[in-house]
Amino acid sequence: MTQAWTLKSRPMGTPTGDNFELVTLPLDAIGPGMVRIANRWLSVDPYMRGRMNDVKSYTPPFALGEPMQGGAVGEIIESAAEGHAIGDMVLHMAGWRDEVVIPANQAQKLPALGVPPQAFLGQMGMPGMTAYFGLLEVASAKPGDVVFVSAAAGAVGSTVVQIAKARGMTVIGSAGGEDKCAWVKSLGADAVIDYKAEGSLLKKLAAAAPNGIDVYFDNVGGEHLDAALGLANERARFAICGMIDMYNTGAPTKLRFAARIIGARIRIQGFIVSDYMARASEFYADMAGWLQSGKLTREETVHEGIGSVPDAFIGLFSGGNKGKMLVKL
C-alpha cells in the first residue's frame, strides 16, 4: 500500500488544503525491470501550481483524483532490475507519496558528489540546473555583468546568486524580509533588496544598481519584471524562469517600462530546464568544482511527514521557504 496525495479539486487562486486528498492505494506488483522505492524526501516546486490548472502547457495537467507527480529521492527496498540494488538511493518523479513501484529506468542513481541525497532535489538537481542554464545560457551572463535575481532566497534564486559570484559577476538579489535578505547577502550578493519593506521596488533597485543591470533572472514576474525593464542597460538579457506573482491570481502583468525593450534592445527569453537535460554533465562538472572550492552553500526548509506536503507546497506562495522547500518522510 502507498499513501498518496491526489488533486481533489482544481484551486481557484491560491491553493488550500481542501484541494488535496491523501488516499491509500495498493501498489503494483514488481514486474521484471522494476523497483520498489520508499521515498525519503519529496520536492514541492512552484511550477506544480501550473499543472493544477486544466490547461495545455509544457507539462500535462494533473488529473483529478489521481496521485500527483513531482521530484522525489527514495531508497530502493525491492528490486527486479539488474544494476539496481536494495539500499540504492535514487531520484525520480513519483513524488507526493510515500512508496512507489516504477520501471528502474525512471529512477536515476544519485551522482557521487559528497552531498546529502536531498540536495539532488534542490541545488544539485532541477532547481540548480535551472539556475545554471538560465543564467549562463539563456541570459548569456558573463563575468563583469550586473545581475538582478528575484526570489533570491529561493532554491533557484539562491543558486543563481552563488553561480554568478563564482563567475565574477555583480549580483543584486531581491527577497522578502530581513532574515532572508541577510542570508542572501551571506551568499555573496553585492546588494539585497527587501521587496516587502516600504518604498517602491523601482527606487530600491535604482539605488542598488546605480549603473543599471545587464541581466535579469526572473522568478516572480509582475512588479519585479517591470522594475528590471526600467533599469535594464542596453542589450540586457532577461531569463524568464517563473512568474510566481501571477500563478495564483491570474492578474495581468502591468508593465510601465515595456517600451524600453525597443530602445535598450532588451532580449527576453523564456525557458524550461528540461530542455537542457542532455547537458546535465556540464552542470555537474561545474557544480562539483564550486562545491570543492567552497563556493556553494545550501539551505533547506523542511516539513516532516507525508501529511505535511500540501502545507509545504502552499507555503511556497507566501514566501515560507528559505532555500529549497522539502518534505522529509
Next chain:
Amino acid sequence: MTQAWTLKSRPMGTPTGDNFELVTLPLDAIGPGMVRIANRWLSVDPYMRGRMNDVKSYTPPFALGEPMQGGAVGEIIESAAEGHAIGDMVLHMAGWRDEVVIPANQAQKLPALGVPPQAFLGQMGMPGMTAYFGLLEVASAKPGDVVFVSAAAGAVGSTVVQIAKARGMTVIGSAGGEDKCAWVKSLGADAVIDYKAEGSLLKKLAAAAPNGIDVYFDNVGGEHLDAALGLANERARFAICGMIDMYNTGAPTKLRFAARIIGARIRIQGFIVSDYMARASEFYADMAGWLQSGKLTREETVHEGIGSVPDAFIGLFSGGNKGKMLVKL
C-alpha cells in the same frame, strides 16, 4: 532663409498643433564641403514622438525652440562639395523644414533602383530596413513560419507583409478599418484582422491563426502584444519594433499571457534599425530583386506643404495613414 518646425512645448499625451511652431530662420552660409538642399519630401514617423519627451533614450530628445530633425529627401541647389552636383537628389536627417545647409557627408545620394525619390523615406528607406532586419534577423523568420504583424497597413508593417510572402511565410496582418484591411489583403496577406471591428483581438487572432503563430512583428504593443503571447507557438520569436499604443498615453502594458513566455520558450527582442545600417547593402540587394519580380507594392499618404507637417505627424496616432505618411513640399 528657411521655414522650420520647432518644438514649442512637450506634448502631454497625444500631440496637438499647439506643441509646434513654424519659424523662419536664416540659413548658414555654405562653407567648403557643404551643400544647400531644398527639401522635396519630409518624413513623419512614430518614433519621433519619443524624442518629444525629455527623457534619455536611444536618440536624444528634441530641444525646445530648436528645429526638429527627421528623414527628408531633397535636391541640392548649391554645392561646395566635390562629387555633389546641383540637381542631385539626396537623403538626410534635416527634415521638418524646407531648406537646409549641411555637410555633404550627411547627405546620401539615392541608390538607382528605379523608384520615385520619396520611396527612400519609406519602403526603400528606414521603414523598409526596419521591416527587413526586424523580420529576418531579429525574429529569425524562416519560410513556412506563421507571421503575425500589427499595424500591417503602415509603412513598416506593409513591407513586413510583402517580405514575408516573398520568403514563403504565412502572414496574418492587423489593421484598422475595412479599407486598410482590404489593402493589406491585396499585398498578399493570408488573413487580415480588423482590430477596430467588434470582438476581442485574441479571438480574431485565434480564428486567423488556427495553428498558432511562430513570429510576431510588433509595431503597437498593448493588446496586440498580449494576444500574440496568448497564441504563440513553442519557440516563437517576437521582434519588438514599436509600441505606438503607449507612446502617448504612457498607460502600462497589461499582459494576461505573460507566463506563456516560460512554457512556450518565447524570445522577445527589441531592436532599432540603426544597428543594422552597416548591412544596408543586403537590404538593397534583396529589395531590388523583389522590386524587379513585382513582389513589392508601395502606398503613400501625402500631405502637401510645409504647413501640414504637424497634422501629418499627429495623424500617425489615429491611423490616418495607409502606407508611408509623407509631406510633399
